[in-house]
Amino acid sequence: MMRTRPLKVALLGCGVVGSEVARIMTTHADDLTARIGAPVELAGVAVRRPSKVRAGIDPALVTTDATALVKRGDIDVVIEVIGGIEPARALITTAFEHGASVVSANKALIAQDGAALHATAEQHGRDLYYEAAVAGAIPLIRPLRESLAGDKVNRVLGIVNGTTNFILDKMDSTGAGYQEALDEATALGYAEADPTADVEGFDAAAKAAILAGIAFHTRVRLDDVYREGMTEVTAADFASAKRMGCTIKLLAICERAAHGGSVTARVHPAMIPLSHPLASVREAYNAVFVEAEAAGQLMFYGPGAGGAPTASAVLGDLVAVCRNKLGEATGPGDSAYTQLPVSPMGEVVTRYHISLDVADKPGVLAQVATVFAEHGVSIDTVRQTGKDGEASLVVVTHRAPDAALSGTVEALRRLDTVRGVASIMRVEGE
């Protein structure tokens, strides 16, 4: 039976995502009502600049006092799309204390304080949903939390940042410069308020922490995630990748160790073969592989950033939370019962592509090969090009622990004949 009294929604933030949430809530009001079983009403919109004209939003709903809005007591659901840690954290906590459930798109906050926020939600019998926080429109949190709740996930690997994928794709396919590609991604609404979060890998690391925690039913903090950004990827790296039949992507990789007693989570640029499905993920699209014991390999693909796609995920959560509210239930909460330790990056085993500038004289290749052998890192291929007494050496290794590779590189830097280590890149997806 349809309830006539509306469920009241407070929207915190009306930027790229918030304005799209408000637009869809208005234009799709009848469908949302039918799907929820009650009307949903935008009861207040907290903004920083009240004088800005916002199409489709009744100015009477606009306030600069977000705290007063979440304290009103008649709000059923708070949608937080402000971003950042504070005041978002305080506002969400206050919302729970005043009886509201929360839908958020804030990966930075959930990665840092998800456990505490879940505990507060549970204490007050409310929901905390954040499908939009990881890979925008792509359903990923809900499949991991619900559809795969009966399986054992061993690996989550993918592209979870639209801005950096957009930049790397432009650099690779059009030869565009880094800044030009970043400016375009920002104009399209993909980049974070401070794009450092995107290009230095913080945004992807926050998403990796959230994914690993949910996938492995454990606690993975942002600091547990090994992180390297993509600002040092050069045209020379792309040329080298092409020679190997690869391209370069910023990947997030969360894995259960082979012995099963620990997990790892990392974000870094990596070469992947052009034949791998992730190689053909263009522009700001995201794609994530989930490998589970019984299900096998699943691939999730779609728009990972942008106002409307992210709003789609927010509205999906809004419908779910409203349905829970009408059914006097709550959805799945935090699940971190396995308490698996997070292993350091040194224990990760993968392949490496190393570019060295070396002196072009007899015995150098043997010297370099000896250093690899001394550290237990087996060489797969070596390619040397040289002129005027200098040479460029590209070494691709077999799989080796990251700590062994770091030791190798340190020792190589100490060789007189090695002028410099031009780049080190992991090779994934083979």
Ligand SMILES: NC(=O)C1=CN([C@@H]2O[C@H](COP(=O)(O)OP(=O)(O)OC[C@H]3O[C@@H](n4cnc5c(N)ncnc54)[C@H](O)[C@@H]3O)[C@@H](O)[C@H]2O)C=CC1
């Ligand atoms: N833009 C995207 O593609 C995606 C964004 N997200 C997340 O969604 C959230 C919002 O992102 P965007 O909309 O892109 O950012 P934005 O910067 O466009 O919007 C945030 C809005 O919040 C307002 N705001 C800041 N402090 C406020 C306060 N105290 N009270 C009221 N309003 C306040 C700002 O004025 C701004 O209009 C962030 O957590 C972001 O990480 C998640 C997935 C994709």
Ligand SMILES: N[C@@H](CC=O)C(=O)O
């Ligand atoms: N800045 C993020 C937005 C979505 O999470 C990205 O580029 O992926």
Ligand code: NA
């Ligand atoms: Na998502």
